[in-house]
Amino acid sequence: MVKLLKVHGSENKFFILDQTLLETTLNDDELKSVAINFCDNILGGADGLLVIDTSENCLGKMRVINADGSEAKMCGNGLRTVSRYLSEKYQLDNFKIETMESDLDVEKAPDLYNGVPAFSVEISPISFQKADLPFSYKQNDEMIDMMVPEFLPDQSFTAIAVPNPHLISFVPEVSQLELGDLGQKLNGKNEYFPEGVNVSFSQILDTNKIFVQTYERGVGFTNACGTGMSATSLAFAMLHPDKFDPDKEISVYNPGGMVKTKITLNPVKENSQLRLIGNATFTHTLEVSEFNLHSNNLNDIDVAETGEEKDYQAFVESISQ
Numbered sequence: 294m295v296k297l298l299k300v301h302g303s304e305n306k307f308f309i310l311d312q313t314l315l316e317t318t319l320n321d322d323e324l325k326s327v328a329i330n331f332c333d334n335i336l337g338g339a340d341g342l343l344v345i346d347t348s349e350n351c352l353g354k355m356r357v358i359n360a361d362g363s364e365a366k367m368c369g370n371g372l373r374t375v376s377r378y379l380s381e382k383y384q385l386d387n388f389k390i391e392t393m394e395s396d397l398d399v400e401k402a403p404d405l406y407n408g409v410p411a412f413s414v415e416i417s418p419i420s421f422q423k424a425d426l427p428f429s430y431k432q433n434d435e436m437i438d439m440m441v442p443e444f445l446p447d448q449s450f451t452a453i454a455v456p457n458p459h460l461i462s463f464v465p466e467v468s469q470l471e472l473g474d475l476g477q478k479l480n481g482k483n484e485y486f487p488e489g490v491n492v493s494f495s496q497i498l499d500t501n502k503i504f505v506q507t508y509e510r511g512v513g514f515t516n517a518c519g520t521g522m523s524a525t526s527l528a529f530a531m532l533h534p535d536k537f538d539p540d541k542e543i544s545v546y547n548p549g550g551m552v553k554t555k556i557t558l559n560p561v562k563e564n565s566q567l568r569l570i571g572n573a574t575f576t577h578t579l580e581v582s583e584f585n586l587h588s589n590n591l592n593d594i595d596v597a598e599t600g601e602e603k604d605y606q607a608f609v610e611s612i613s614q
C-alpha cells in the first residue's frame with residue numbers, strides 16, 4: 294500500500310504523492326490522470342497534486358500538477374507542505390528542494406499557532422520580462438502598474454513571474470465578479486497571456502497588511518495562492534512605499550487564512566528576495582494500492598483524519614477577532 298497525504302497551506306489544498314515510496318514511479322500521463330481524478334473526486338477535491346521525486350543536489354524534488362492536469366513551475370503553499378513532509382521524513386529543519394526552475398531554500402519556522410506547524414520558503418527566480426510570463430501587450434517588454442483598459446477600465450496591472458506567471462492589481466475592494474471574469478478570459482484562448490496567468494486582486498488594509506484573492510490558472514478561484522501572495526507582496530513593496538515597512542514582515546490575509554511574506558527590495562528588481570511563511574497542515578492520510586494508483590482506480594482508498602484541521606481553524610478564528 295502507498296501512503297499519500299491531503300494537505301493545505303492557507304486552505305490551498307493538495308494531495309502529496311511521494312514517488313520515492315513506489316516500486317515503479319508513475320509516468321507523466323499517469324500523474325496527469327491521477328491528479329485530475331484526485332482533485333475532482335477525493336475528499337472534496339483539491340487544487341493540485343504535489344509529486345515528490347528524488348533530486349541529485351537537494352533533499353527532494355517537487356513537481357506541481359494543477360487540478361486540470363497541466364504542470365505548474367512552482368507552488369508556494371505547496372512547497373511549505375512538501376517542506377514539512379521532507380523535514381519529518383529526514384529529521385532536518387533547513388534544506389533545499391528542487392523545483393522546475395530553481396533549488397529553493399526552505400526552513401522550519403515557529404508554529405503559526407498552537408498545533409499549526411509553519412515553514413518559511415524562498416520564492417525565486419523573479420522576472421518581469423514579457424518572454425518569461427509570457428505576455429504580449431502592444432510593444433511593452435514589462436507590465437508594471439500599467440493601465441490596461443482591455444482587462445478592466447479603471448485598474449492598473451503588474452505582471453511578475455516567480456517563476457509561474459502572475460497578474461496583480463491593487464483595488465479599493467475586491468470584486469469576485471470582475472476577478473472571475475478576468476481570470477476566465479486570460480485563461481481561455483486570448484492574445485495577451487497565451488499560456489494563461491494567475492490573476493490576483495489585492496486590497497491594501499494598512500501598513501504591511503494586505504488582502505489577496507487569486508483566480509488560479511489550471512484551477513479557478515482558490516482560497517490562497519502562495520506564489521500569488523509573494524508576487525503581490527513584491528508589487529506592493531515596489532508600488533506602495535508609503536505603506537511598506539521593509540524591516541517588518543507583511544501580513545497577507547486571504548480567504549483561507551493568513552501568511553507572512555518578507556520582501557527585501559533590490560535596486561535591480563529581479564534580484565529582490567522573497568520569502569513566504571505560513572502553515573503546513575496535514576489533514577488526512579490516504580492508503581491506496583500501487584496497482585490501483587497506476588490504473589487510476591481510486592475507489593478503494595483507506596482514509597484517516599489527522600485531527601490537525603481543528604487547530605488551523607482555531608488559528609483562523611484568532612486572526613478574525
Ligand SMILES: N[C@@H](CCC[C@H](N)C(=O)O)C(=O)O
Nearest residue numbers: 365368369370457518519520
Ligand atoms: N497555488 C499555487 C500556484 C499553483 C500554480 C498555478 N496554478 C499555476 O499554474 O501557475 C501556489 O501556492 O503558488
